[in-house]
Amino acid sequence: MSVRSLTCIECPIGCSIEVTVENGEPVSVTGNACPRGKLYAENEVICPRRVLTSTVRAENGELIPVKTDKPIKKDETFDLMKKINRVVCKLPVKIGDIIVENITEDINLIATGNAEGV
């Protein structure tokens, strides 16, 4: 049995959380002020996830900022970056537009910036 200390990143409060781990599984979570923190801590022990931010190239060569619309498994980052690097998106693009639907599982790649294209 071990105890892992984490800082919750689900909101700006940043609660200090301790997770007791037994055989790779979370058995208790303390320090979280809300259920989101418990879920974050459990996932962090079992399968850490993060929203991935990057850029894709538009058809005119412009770089468009993008992110996944949900957190991805951290160990998928490298493979997903390879997919993202091959994307060429059509213009115009508005914030929130889906650039690639279901780039992994049910997660979309969406624009975080606007681009008109000329």
Ligand code: SF4
């Ligand atoms: S546990 Fe809840 S209140 Fe605390 S940082 Fe996480 S989301 Fe915010």
